[in-house]
Amino acid sequence: MAERAVRKTPQRRTKAAQRARTLERILDAAEYLFSRHGLNGVALRDVAQRVGVHTSLMHYYFADKQRLFEAVFTRRAGITSSRRLDALDRYEREAGASVTVEGALRAFLDTDLELYIEGGKGWKNFAAFAARVSNSPEGAALMDLHFDPVVLKLIGILKRALPGCADADIFWGYDFVSGALMHVLARTGRIDRLSGGVCQSEDFAAVKDRLAGFMAAGFIALCADRRKAGKSRRRPAVGRRRARGAAAR
Amino acid sequence: MAERAVRKTPQRRTKAAQRARTLERILDAAEYLFSRHGLNGVALRDVAQRVGVHTSLMHYYFADKQRLFEAVFTRRAGITSSRRLDALDRYEREAGASVTVEGALRAFLDTDLELYIEGGKGWKNFAAFAARVSNSPEGAALMDLHFDPVVLKLIGILKRALPGCADADIFWGYDFVSGALMHVLARTGRIDRLSGGVCQSEDFAAVKDRLAGFMAAGFIALCADRRKAGKSRRRPAVGRRRARGAAAR
DNA sequence: ATTATCTATAGATCTATAGATAATGC
DNA sequence: ATTATCTATAGATCTATAGATAATGC
Numbered sequence: 257m258a259e260r261a262v263r264k265t266p267q268r269r270t271k272a273a274q275r276a277r278t279l280e281r282i283l284d285a286a287e288y289l290f291s292r293h294g295l296n297g298v299a300l301r302d303v304a305q306r307v308g309v310h311t312s313l314m315h316y317y318f319a320d321k322q323r324l325f326e327a328v329f330t331r332r333a334g335i336t337s338s339r340r341l342d343a344l345d346r347y348e349r350e351a352g353a354s355v356t357v358e359g360a361l362r363a364f365l366d367t368d369l370e371l372y373i374e375g376g377k378g379w380k381n382f383a384a385f386a387a388r389v390s391n392s393p394e395g396a397a398l399m400d401l402h403f404d405p406v407v408l409k410l411i412g413i414l415k416r417a418l419p420g421c422a423d424a425d426i427f428w429g430y431d432f433v434s435g436a437l438m439h440v441l442a443r444t445g446r447i448d449r450l451s452g453g454v455c456q457s458e459d460f461a462a463v464k465d466r467l468a469g470f471m472a473a474g475f476i477a478l479c480a481d482r483r484k485a486g487k488s489r490r491r492p493a494v495g496r497r498r499a500r501g502a503a504a505r
Numbered sequence: 506m507a508e509r510a511v512r513k514t515p516q517r518r519t520k521a522a523q524r525a526r527t528l529e530r531i532l533d534a535a536e537y538l539f540s541r542h543g544l545n546g547v548a549l550r551d552v553a554q555r556v557g558v559h560t561s562l563m564h565y566y567f568a569d570k571q572r573l574f575e576a577v578f579t580r581r582a583g584i585t586s587s588r589r590l591d592a593l594d595r596y597e598r599e600a601g602a603s604v605t606v607e608g609a610l611r612a613f614l615d616t617d618l619e620l621y622i623e624g625g626k627g628w629k630n631f632a633a634f635a636a637r638v639s640n641s642p643e644g645a646a647l648m649d650l651h652f653d654p655v656v657l658k659l660i661g662i663l664k665r666a667l668p669g670c671a672d673a674d675i676f677w678g679y680d681f682v683s684g685a686l687m688h689v690l691a692r693t694g695r696i697d698r699l700s701g702g703v704c705q706s707e708d709f710a711a712v713k714d715r716l717a718g719f720m721a722a723g724f725i726a727l728c729a730d731r732r733k734a735g736k737s738r739r740r741p742a743v744g745r746r747r748a749r750g751a752a753a754r
Numbered sequence: 755a756t757t758a759t760c761t762a763t764a765g766a767t768c769t770a771t772a773g774a775t776a777a778t779g780c
Numbered sequence: 781a782t783t784a785t786c787t788a789t790a791g792a793t794c795t796a797t798a799g800a801t802a803a804t805g806c
Binding site: 269270271311312315320321 | 767768
């Protein structure tokens with residue numbers, strides 16, 4: 257019935273190109289499926305079917321399922337990590353001594369959100385994938401491996417913007433920021449239903465308008481409150497540090 | 506070798522009691538395992554082994570794995586939900602016309618955190634379980650079903666505490682709060698490593714000291730910022746609402 | 755007489771490997 | 781001559797059900 261010209265893989269290029277193309281398609285399919293069903297909710301056959309190849313090809317390109325999962329994470333994690341490192345560097349250079357909490361958070365958060373806004377479907381899938389990883393214990397090692405450098409850079413700037421603030425407050429503040437960001441990236445649709453359509457999970461631009469400012473105010477209040485409350489709190493005196501020394505540069 | 510007195514199930518009580526006891530043990534085991542590996546990372550056999558009974562007993566008590574998963578969620582979700590509803594009610598009654606953002610958030614967040622601090626292992630496992638559910642699309646329906654009433658109650662009070670604040674800002678603010686809380690509840694250990702031991706995932710008391718105040722400042726800044734920035738933002742004029750009307754009460 | 759638990763097993767699914775086939779590479 | 785893809789299949793695992801056994805319930 258079909259004419260002779262019909263081929264399974266139209267226009268095959270060089271082997272290197274073919275390999276690269278198939279790898280990308282496998283990673284895209286895996287990213288999509290893992291983001292929705294998690295590591296164990298996806299069979300290699302599901303990924304293969306989505307790409308339109310045989311399951312055994314998954315093993316040709318990746319040692320096993322765990323490696324495929326990690327490859328999905330690694331592919332984009334490095335990109336967003338270095339983009340944000342660059343943004344933080346640039347901000348530090350521009351702001352000099354007058355760095356602010358909001359400025360640092362904008363470099364960290366908005367740079368990331370822009371990527372998901374402008375990067376197309378693949379990046380949106382990665383966002384949901386990463387969100388899932390971030391709230392699961394198995395994912396912790398992946399987060400550490402790829403994001404520690406950016407996060408520590410951010411925290412360094414936050415410390416300069418909040419002289420005299422206890423380290424614990426800054427780290428906990430970061431944990432709140434990270435949790436909020438990751439939850440937004442998950443796009444579960446819950447906020448859409450809760451708000452009766454006033455907010456939309458997919459609307460990262462709306463998040464970008466609000467997240468950094470919101471969190472910056474949180475940090476500032478936290479450090480102020482804690483300094484005020486200082487001695488009367490439940491934390492034993494041992495835990496309190498002389499904030500003075502750390503204030504300078 | 507063993508004396509005759511050794512029994513598999515020591516001191517069997519009434520059937521109703523035995524049933525209740527086994528049900529609890531199954532739910533505990535499932536809660537623990539699901540919180541760490543997710544729905545698809547756990548086999549019914551794993552749960553049965555942990556309890557020390559045969560796999561087929563899982564099907565005797567629960568129709569299938571999905572139902573077991575839901576039962577784990579349902580068992581405690583109702584309790585924390587109504588505890589927080591009560592706390593919000595009480596706060597509303599006490600504060601009257603002078604409700605504050607921080608007051609409302611303390612009733613909502615601290616009441617929850619206290620439960621995990623004082624409730625023992627089971628509640629801590631549930632916390633991690635819920636955190637996992639909250640960042641996954643499959644979990645959205647469970648979150649909606651059990652938590653919509655408390656959340657809408659909280660949002661009602663926040664609106665009164667922030668007269669003139671756009672609904673979208675309040676809902677997004679809630680999304681940030683929820684994300685931060687859930688991330689904390691996941692206790693992945695990442696903050697421990699990032700901070701070099703200064704913070705500990707397990708230390709919910711430290712979170713309780715900080716979270717509500719942090720988030721309250723975020724809300725207040727968000728609403729103030731957005732009113733200021735109002736017309737120049739990317740959101741088309743249609744989206745802006747006359748805030749006045751909603752202020753009164 | 756009812757119900758909690760166990761034994762046995764069917765059927766489905768899933769990962770992974772060995773080896774065949776059909777392209778590209780020089 | 782190498783490599784991308786497919787066929788075939790082993791072995792493991794997993795869910796779910798039917799039916800047996802051993803307790804409690806009156």
